[in-house]
Amino acid sequence: MRGQASFDLIEAPWIRALRHDGRPTEVSILELFGSAAELRSIVGEVPTQTFATVRLLLAILHRAIDGPQTTEDWHELWRSGELPMEDITDYLDGFRDRFDLLHPRTPFYQVADLHTSKNEFFGLERLIADVPNGEPFFTSRVKDGLTRVSFAEAARWVVHCQAFDPSGIKSGAVGDPRVKGGRGYPIGTGWCGRLGGLFAEGRNVRETLLLNLSGGLSEDDLPAWERPPSDAREADVAGRPDGQVDLYTWQSRRIRLFADADGVYGVLIANGDKLDPHNLHGVEPLTAWRRSPAQEKARKEPLVYLPRTHDPDRSLWQGLGALLPSATGSRSSRDGATAVAPAVLEWIAQLEVEGLLAGDYVVRTRAIGMEYGSQAATTAEVFDDSLTLAAALLKEQDTELGACAVGAVADAERGVQALGNLASNLAQAAGDRQPGARGKAHELGYSMLDGPFRSWLAGLRTDTDILQARREWQLAARRILGDLGRQMVADAGPTAWVGREVDDTRPGKDTRHVSSPEADLSFRRQIAKAFELAGKPDRDEVPA
Structure with a gap:
């Protein structure tokens, strides 16, 4: 990278949000946490970008407070009226190099020296999801928007790429033993592309983050920036993921941005860490799950659960039975259950049962997902729907x-x-x-x-x-x-x-x-x- 020496995501505005009066704004990570109650919602160029950004922010907040470990810990945060900025600032100060988009050794969510045998890079249509690969005439982007983007927008798309990048053949990175003939063969979509993404939205960003901040983290559950920097090889993922924070920041791809003082003009995307989605219902909270008899037979396992993806031909309410804990049954007694409700909704139900969230509190349940084309190698369309529910409706007991x-x-x-x-x-x-x-x-x-x-x-x-x-x-x-x-x-x-x-x-x-x-x-x-x-x-x- 030439010219621009740094783009610090902790301090520099890059996250898109809406204020309560409907005005759009861009804020840094610290600004977002500090003014979370003054912001109505997080937004993105596409809804899937919103989902990926929310997961990143949840990972930061979880690690900054080392929890919450109990519902009482959560309630203290909820009653305080603001997020714990001293804890958040102290935590982020320890990882500033890892949150620099242009750092020469540890650029955020990237590999600094990633390269192919031909030292090539490619156009931004490989990074930007609203530009169908090979079908640029279907996009609202103009030529200038394809040849160069700002550092802020590039950061948003890097987060999105790690979460939702399509499958298909990728660039063959030097140093990756999986590469054959200069190609990286398919390992599946980004982790969020496997999900029927779902999260709870409150009356402002502060409430949204806290509603999705479910407890019970383990000591080994670390985000990408607390792990050794990635290189071209697949990381040792045996026994992982270690928890929801690990999943929120899962490095599905190896990425390198090419930039100068005026912005980002190219990208290299290679395969990252592969992840099998089966039976991760105890780890991934932001999706519903379905039982798969076919996979049980193939794997010779008694129970196999896979993420329940969204059907673009059906509204969210038509599948309401798979979302409500009262309809799917308890996570602790699911022997043979055909569905498992999203853990985030069970968490909110638990808060309501314990009297920590008012029964008449209204939650907007937001569902976001990506539909892919043939062999999941292209982006087809984005699913975005929501339902407004009283917290009491989520109670398994009711x-x-x-x-x-x-x-x-x-x-x-x-x-x-x-x-x-x-x-x-x-x-x-x-x-x-x-x-x-x-x-x-x-x-x-x-x-x-x-x-x-x-x-x-x-x-x-x-x-x-x-x-x-x-x-x-x-x-x-x-x-x-x-x-x-x-x-x-x-x-x-x-x-x-x-x-x-x-x-x-x-x-x-x-x-x-x-x-x-x-x-x-x-x-x-x-x-x-x-x-x-x-x-x-x-x-x-x-x-x-």
């Missing part, structure tokens, strides 16, 4: 409230399924041989239920009348889907009204007649069954 929420999702699924059946029958009645009517109806139904469900869910509290709340949701959902169904029937046209004979897939049946009146009648019956708690429909609703 099974009735959790069951109410999960049951409401099931109500929606049954209703949308009925709408899909109606759309399919109407298409057959009209002689439409084009597939897709059912899928389009599902998409429409869920989109129309999305806002009302989120509002209903946010209103659940410890003193909620559960039966009445479920009835109110069914009434709302029945009205919405009923209106959609009536409109579909009205739009079906005269051909569908007459109908036709179609193949019947039921056992012992050859054909059946389908028409819009018959499809309508079937839909009405299905809707009535799906929303039984709603009672008899009003005259302006779908009749039973």
Whole structure:
């Protein structure tokens, strides 16, 4: 690197954030911790950058306070009104060389002398996730944004690269014994790319950091900057990760920035430390987990859990059952459980149970993840969704409230399924041989239920009348889907009204007649069954 001698991430502004009035700002690490209560949220060029940055800040805070070891330790931080800046400053002062983006020997999250046999480097499209590799015409970036970026932006993308870099062939770094023919063959995506990332957002950055600051760290759980500096080789990862801080700063890649006094103009990215995600549910708190019978068979292990990634075709609330501790069961008695809730939500539930967090405290559960293309070698799209939940809803002990929420999702699924059946029958009645009517109806139904469900869910509290709340949701959902169904029937046209004979897939049946009146009648019956708690429909609703 030439010209610029240093870019100290502890002191120099580089983290993007929003103030409470909506104004964007850039702050240093120390500024962020010092003004955390005055900042609404951390933001990034892409949502996955936000998730990666939050994890970095959590690692710093965990190590600065050496904990929290107990919920009482956590409560002292929560009540204080500010973060422990003396502890944070003292801690960071001991690692200033490791937080210098341009340090000649230990640049932050990089390897100073990383090089290939040809001493080459590459364009910034390999580092910047909003520039699809090989498809630059799909990006909002202009040419100047690709040829050079500021040190602040480069720092954000380095953090993001370690967390979410796609898999695929990487540059073959000299000194890495895994390199063959000058190439580094795939070891998988960055660690966060394996997750269905999820964290809790409070009313400001201070609350966000503390809500995700779950306790019980081990002495060996160290971040990357407290470990020996990386070189081109894979580190000795036997027995690791040592804990959540280790995972928050996992060095999935070996990176080297190329810069001059005006900014960063090139990058070299090689393979870093490989990590197998199976059965890390006791270590990684910021994702839900699913049981994998296929992996149990392949590994010959009785239980194998893998991170539950986000489905870009489904809203977060549609998978609510996998998020709530009350729905998935205790982490200490999960023998054979098909799902494990995110540990961060169980932590918040524990705080509420112990009276350290008010039961009516509202948590915004933010879900962020990366979807990759073929063989996970390219970036396809980013998942970003959120749900507003009362802390009481997360309590494993409060099974009735959790069951109410999960049951409401099931109500929606049954209703949308009925709408899909109606759309399919109407298409057959009209002689439409084009597939897709059912899928389009599902998409429409869920989109129309999305806002009302989120509002209903946010209103659940410890003193909620559960039966009445479920009835109110069914009434709302029945009205919405009923209106959609009536409109579909009205739009079906005269051909569908007459109908036709179609193949019947039921056992012992050859054909059946389908028409819009018959499809309508079937839909009405299905809707009535799906929303039984709603009672008899009003005259302006779908009749039973």
